[in-house]
Amino acid sequence: MHTRLLTYSLRLAPVLLFACQSSPASAPVAEAPVVEVQQAVASPKPVVPSVAPVEEEPEGISADSANAGYATYFVVVADTSRSYPALRSRMLGLSQQLTLSIDTMGRYFNVEKNRIIVPENDEDEMYAGEYYPRRFPSHSLSLEYLSQYKDQAGPHTLALVTGIYEQEATADSALAALGKAPGKPFKIKSNIYVGCMH
Numbered sequence: 001m002h003t004r005l006l007t008y009s010l011r012l013a014p015v016l017l018f019a020c021q022s023s024p025a026s027a028p029v030a031e032a033p034v035v036e037v038q039q040a041v042a043s044p045k046p047v048v049p050s051v052a053p054v055e056e057e058p059e060g061i062s063a064d065s066a067n068a069g070y071a072t073y074f075v076v077v078a079d080t081s082r083s084y085p086a087l088r089s090r091m092l093g094l095s096q097q098l099t100l101s102i103d104t105m106g107r108y109f110n111v112e113k114n115r116i117i118v119p120e121n122d123e124d125e126m127y128a129g130e131y132y133p134r135r136f137p138s139h140s141l142s143l144e145y146l147s148q149y150k151d152q153a154g155p156h157t158l159a160l161v162t163g164i165y166e167q168e169a170t171a172d173s174a175l176a177a178l179g180k181a182p183g184k185p186f187k188i189k190s191n192i193y194v195g196c197m198h
Contacts, residue, residue, distance in 0.1 A: 071191075075163075075190050075192075076163050076185065077160060079160045079183030082156055087160050094141060100139070103140040106119065116143060116145070117130055117131055118131070134161060135192050135193065136194065137166050139174065144161050145157070146159040
């Protein structure tokens with residue numbers, strides 16, 4: 001009885017598989033996984049199928065946020081202020097003190113707009129004259145809007161970012177390296193959008 005049912009099911013499987021797909025032109029082409037088939041033998045002991053191991057998500061990207069284009073990174077901030085000139089001066093001093101490079105990403109502070117922006121004549125028409133955030137891991141200084149990394153921050157609070165890190169331990173080391181530098185250094189665990197911005 002079990003053998004006859006198995007034989008009938010195996011003959012019907014290709015028909016059902018074909019019937020469940022949309023038209024061949026619109027059906028996505030994918031390689032079928034190779035599955036070992038064992039001949040069914042009537043026995044009182046149930047057969048437990050083996051499961052292939054699941055691949056781990058890339059570092060910094062959680063399973064829940066991977067599809068949404070977000071990654072969890074650790075942002076180290078040396079200080080915050082609402083005054084661009086004061087924080088810029090602090091950044092220049094910290095750059096010399098710690099021999100860290102400054103990465104402006106081509107942005108500057110526009111006094112008329114009272115904002116950090118990409119130049120008005122930038123080839124990226126979408127962000128020309130607008131703020132474009134630092135989003136990927138790197139160990140350099142920059143001035144950013146704190147609200148990009150911390151939801152509770154005010155929209156005009158600037159942050160002197162010393163680095164964005166994939167590993168919390170690396171961020172902790174960077175925070176410790178700030179030592180007794182003036183200001184109020186801290187670390188933020190942030191869910192940062194890393195998907196396409198166009």
